[in-house]
Amino acid sequence: xxxxxxxxxxxxxxxxxxxxxxxxxxxxxxxxxxxxxxxxxxxxxxxxxxxxxxxxxxxxxxxxxxxxxxxxxxxxxxxxxxxxxxxxxxxxxxxxxxxxxxxxxxxxxxxxxxxxxxxxxxxxxxxxxxxxxxxxxxxxxxxxxxxxxxxxxxxxxxxxxxxxxxxxxxxxxxxxxxxxxxxxxxxxxxxxxxxxxxxxxxxxxxxxxxxxxxxxxxxxxxxxxxxxxxxxxxxxxxxxxxxxxxxxxxxxxxxxxxxxxxxxxxxxxxxxxxxxxxxxxxxxxxxxxxxxxxxxxxxxxxxxxxxxxxx
Amino acid sequence: xxxxxxxxxxxxxxxxxxxxxxxxxxxxxxxxxxxxxxxxxxxxxxxxxxxxxxxxxxxxxxxxxxxxxxxxxxxxxxxxxxxxxxxxxxxxxxxxxxxxxxxxxxxxxxxxxxxxxxxxxxxxxxxxxxxxxxxxxxxxxxxxxxxxxxxxxxxxxxxxxxxxxxxxxxxxxxxxxxxxxxxxxxxxxxxxxxxxxxxxxxxxxxxxxxxxxxxxxxxxxxxxxxxxxxxxxxxxxxxxxxxxxxxxxxxxxxxxxxxxxxxxxxxxxxxxxxxxxxxxxxxxxxxxxx
Numbered sequence: 177x178x179x180x181x182x183x184x185x186x187x188x189x190x191x192x193x194x195x196x197x198x199x200x201x202x203x204x205x206x207x208x209x210x211x212x213x214x215x216x217x218x219x220x221x222x223x224x225x226x227x228x229x230x231x232x233x234x235x236x237x238x239x240x241x242x243x244x245x246x247x248x249x250x251x252x253x254x255x256x257x258x259x260x261x262x263x264x265x266x267x268x269x270x271x272x273x274x275x276x277x278x279x280x281x282x283x284x285x286x287x288x289x290x291x292x293x294x295x296x297x298x299x300x301x302x303x304x305x306x307x308x309x310x311x312x313x314x315x316x317x318x319x320x321x322x323x324x325x326x327x328x329x330x331x332x333x334x335x336x337x338x339x340x341x342x343x344x345x346x347x348x349x350x351x352x353x354x355x356x357x358x359x360x361x362x363x364x365x366x367x368x369x370x371x372x373x374x375x376x377x378x379x380x381x382x383x384x385x386x387x388x389x390x391x392x393x394x395x396x397x398x399x400x401x402x403x404x405x406x407x408x409x410x411x412x413x414x415x416x417x418x419x420x421x422x423x424x425x426x427x428x429x430x431x432x433x434x435x436x437x438x439x440x441x442x443x444x445x446x447x448x449x450x451x452x453x454x455x456x457x458x459x460x461x462x463x464x465x466x467x468x469x470x471x472x473x474x475x476x477x478x479x480x481x482x483x484x485x486x487x
Numbered sequence: 488x489x490x491x492x493x494x495x496x497x498x499x500x501x502x503x504x505x506x507x508x509x510x511x512x513x514x515x516x517x518x519x520x521x522x523x524x525x526x527x528x529x530x531x532x533x534x535x536x537x538x539x540x541x542x543x544x545x546x547x548x549x550x551x552x553x554x555x556x557x558x559x560x561x562x563x564x565x566x567x568x569x570x571x572x573x574x575x576x577x578x579x580x581x582x583x584x585x586x587x588x589x590x591x592x593x594x595x596x597x598x599x600x601x602x603x604x605x606x607x608x609x610x611x612x613x614x615x616x617x618x619x620x621x622x623x624x625x626x627x628x629x630x631x632x633x634x635x636x637x638x639x640x641x642x643x644x645x646x647x648x649x650x651x652x653x654x655x656x657x658x659x660x661x662x663x664x665x666x667x668x669x670x671x672x673x674x675x676x677x678x679x680x681x682x683x684x685x686x687x688x689x690x691x692x693x694x695x696x697x698x699x700x701x702x703x704x705x706x707x708x709x710x711x712x713x714x715x716x717x718x719x720x721x722x723x724x725x726x727x728x729x730x731x732x733x734x735x736x737x738x739x740x741x742x743x744x745x746x747x748x749x750x751x752x753x754x755x756x757x758x759x760x761x762x763x764x765x766x767x768x769x770x771x772x773x774x775x776x777x
Contacts, residue, residue, distance in 0.1 A: 442641065442660040442679055442697075445622055461581035461621055462602050469580075471599055474619055475638050476659040478697055479679040 177339045178366040179203030180351075180446075181458035182427045183467065184332035184434040184485050189218055193320065193328025198466040199458055200316035200335045206459060207339035210350035211319045212311030214362030214429055215333035216487075219305045223265065224279045224359070227301040227309050228253070228292060231273040232346050245297065246273060252295045253277075260288055270323045271312070274301075286357035299348065299387055304360035306330070306431040311350040331487040332434055334427045336364040343390040353396035356385065358403055360431035365392035366459055367424030367444045375420065395426050413437040413482040427457070435484040442479035449474045455485045538591045538611075541572035548575045556584040567591050581621065586614065603640070606633050609650075622659070625652045628669065634742060641678065644671045647688070653742045660697060663690050666707065674744040682709050682756075683719070691735065691753075693746035701756045709756040710735060712746030718756065725757040 181199040183192060196213050219225060230249040235242045253275075257264055263280040270276065281288065289300045302309030308328070312319045316337065320326055336351035343349040355361035369375070369391040376386060376394055384397045398420070402412035409428060413435050416426075423443035428435040436457065438446060447461045449472050456464045461474055477483065547566050551559050559576065563586060566574055573594040579585055583602035586595060586609075593612035600618030610629035615636075622640040625633050628647040634655075641659030644652040644666060653672040660678030663671045668688040679697035682690055685704040695713035702719020709722075710731070718724075732750050739745050746752050 440679075445640065447621070447640070460583075460602060461600060461619070462583070465581050471618055473637060474600075475657060476640050476678070479660055 177206045178351075179206030179337040179459040179463070180334070180364045180366045180425065180427055181336075181456075181463050182332070182334040182364075182429065182434050182436075183454070183456045184487050185454055186487060187453045189329045189331050191328070192216070192330040192333045193325040195467045196333045196335045197316050197320040197325060199456070199463040200337050202463045202466040203337045203459060204315045207337035208315060209340045209345045210311060210313045210338045210347065211316045211336065212309070212338070212351045212364070213319070213325060213333060213335045214302070214307060214309045214352040214354075214364070215325070215328055215330050216306040216360070216429065216431060217308060217328060217330040219278075221305065222280055222282070224281055224285065224303060224305060225308055226277040226279060226288075226292075226303045227274070228277070229274045229299050229301060229347060230295075231297055232348065233271070233273060233313050234346065236272060243272065249295055249297055250275065253292055253298065256291050256295070257288075260291060262288065274310075274312070274323070276308070285359055289357050293385075300354070300356070302354040302362065303357075304431065307354070307360040307362055307429075309352055309354055309362055311336075311347055311352065313345065313347065313350070332429060334362060334364045334429045334434070336366075341368070343388060348388045349390040351390075351392055353390075353393045355396045355400035355403070355428075358400050361396075361399065361403070361428065363392070363396040363399060363426060363428050365395050365424060365426040367422060367426070367439065369394055369420055369422040369424060371421040391422075392426075395420070395424075395428075399428055409433055409435045410482060410484045413484070417480050417482070425459075433484055433486055436477060436482065438477050438479060438481045440480050446477050447474050448477055448483075539567040540570065541567055541592060542570050543572035543592075543594055545571050546573040546575070547571040548577055550577045551580065551582065551585070552578040556582055556587075559585055560587060563589065563593075563595070567593060579618075581619075583621070600637070609633075619656070620654075624654075625650075628652060630669075638675070643673075643677075644669075647671070651738075651742070653744065655742075655744060657694070662692075663688075666690070670738065672738065672742060672744055676713070679716070680719070682707070682722070685709070685758075689734075691739065693739075693744060701758070703762065704756075704758045706758050710753045711756065712748060712752045715756075721759045721762045722756050723759040725755040727753065727755050731755060 192215050230246045266278040268276040289303050292300050310323045352362040352364045372391040379397050399412050424439045425444040425446045445459050448457045449464045458464050549562050575596045577598050579599040581600045581602045584604045585601050587607045589612045590610040595612050595614045597616040601620045603621040605620045605624045606614050607626040612631045614633045617636050619637040620639045623642040626645045628650050630649040632651045634653045638656035639654040639658040641661050643658045643662045646665045647669045648667045649669040651670045655674035657675035658673050658677045662677045662681040664683045666688045667686045670689050672691045674693050676694035677692050677696045680699050681696050682701040685707045688707050690709045693712045696715040698716040699719035700715035701709050701722030736750050
């Protein structure tokens with residue numbers, strides 16, 4: 177089933193971490209397996225934030241040498257960053273397997289991400305000036321507390337509560353997905369994509385990488401490919417309705433925008449609230465009520481509807 | 488076998504057939520009057536089976552702020568048992584499955600919005616909702632009325648069998664899917680696949696409709712004041728009659744809903760019945776006839 181939610185403020189940074197936590201916790205019944213956040217903060221123009229994981233959460237239970245492996249992998253990450261001339265400003269370790277690096281770098285970020293992902297067990301969850309992508313097993317409150325998201329201030333964010341249907345219950349298959357290698361672009365999705373393998377093979381032939389077998393990752397890679405070809409976010413969303421088969425509603429966030437696309441059957445829900453300073457949307461209105469606790473006017477976007485909002 | 492042939496329909500039969508009324512029956516227990524002399528009125532409450540005898544002038548409130556749907560629904564039932572005929576539900580907070588399964592006469596005023604499956608499986612109450620409703624509002628409704636002041640989600644009035652379901656705003660996709668009776672009125676626009684596999688009843692859309700309006704409808708009637716993006720398979724334009732217009736005028740005035748162009752803007756959609764094998768004889772019966 178899965179639940180998705182998004183929020184964008186037009187009046188500057190606010191407590192978007194807390195808002196997304198409240199929204200996703202109220203959607204817990206739509207998917208208790210994992211929860212993910214893509215939140216957009218404010219970082220200096222020459223700085224990047226890189227979120228990466230060096231193991232899966234379940235590795236801690238099944239591999240008695242995993243902590244040593246993680247230590248070795250982190251040493252390799254640090255070594256490669258130094259080789260690329262990256263200035264590491266700060267490193268945080270909210271869990272034994274997930275890391276947050278604040279970096280100063282003026283080189284090619286695709287090369288940076290590629291070099292890090294060549295390390296066995298390493299996956300870059302996000303890399304950008306504004307985006308911070310956090311995902312883990314459990315409900316929104318648990319993930320938010322573990323990663324200290326409650327105090328996060330930003331302009332917008334998207335999130336996902338996952339009920340695993342097509343792939344495993346692990347962080348690799350959790351949403352959101354970063355549109356590798358594009359800085360600051362993330363995707364959350366509710367639905368099933370039925371031409372997944374056809375589309376995946378096409379994108380792989382173009383040189384794109386997939387880290388999971390989750391059909392939702394396709395939307396992130398597909399979006400990245402379209403943007404690479406020069407399409408706008410709105411162009412990409414519109415093209416997806418024609419080219420991707422299945423039932424889906426998905427949200428895409430960039431450093432400045434939040435976009436929505438709904439499939440031709442309108443089979444997956446979405447409720448939208450718009451005001452002058454806030455746009456909030458979610459699979460169920462109860463999630464919007466979690467951050468706007470008053471009587472409001474909401475609506476359902478229709479089939480094949482595409483919307484893009486700016487912060 | 489004599490019943491298999493019949494004379495040509497009268498004018499009145501033809502008109503009622505055009506409006507989808509020819510086989511429509513009143514449904515819901517509250518539209519049937521039972522009287523059991525042994526059990527008496529006190530047990531049944533106005534002669535209806537398993538219902539509570541409520542007084543519309545006895546009014547009570549429920550504050551749903553800190554209640555889940557299960558407890559709200561149980562409280563509504565308790566209050567009906569106590570004779571409350573008018574209940575105001577405050578702060579529903581768009582929670583799901585609220586006010587479902589009410590099989591009683593009742594004035595229910597919902598002072599806010601409902602989530603999914605709101606007011607489903609009802610038989611008899613008159614419900615007024617000040618806010619919006621989520622997906623599948625009024626699903627499987629048997630009788631009564633539901634009036635929604637704002638918008639509604641998809642599957643609005645799925646499989647209803649009777650009663651009036653009215654939304655003054657816009658509704659989502661698949662409105663009235665599989666409806667088997669009753670009336671759905673939409674004051675604004677409706678989404679794709681509205682009236683999908685509709686079998687009986689009438690739907691009134693004051694605004695526009697999405698693609699495939701009336702797709703695979705077996706029977707029933709759809710009136711539309713605006714433009715459909717496209718008609719579905721086996722949905723065809725019908726001819727508006729004076730009877731249609733009189734019925735629309737009466738019904739829409741009742742709920743204070745009217746398209747911009749008035750009654751004259753309505754057009755009618757019925758089943759083409761090219762795919763229709765709904766009442767056909769079984770092969771074994773055909774052999775007997777032959």
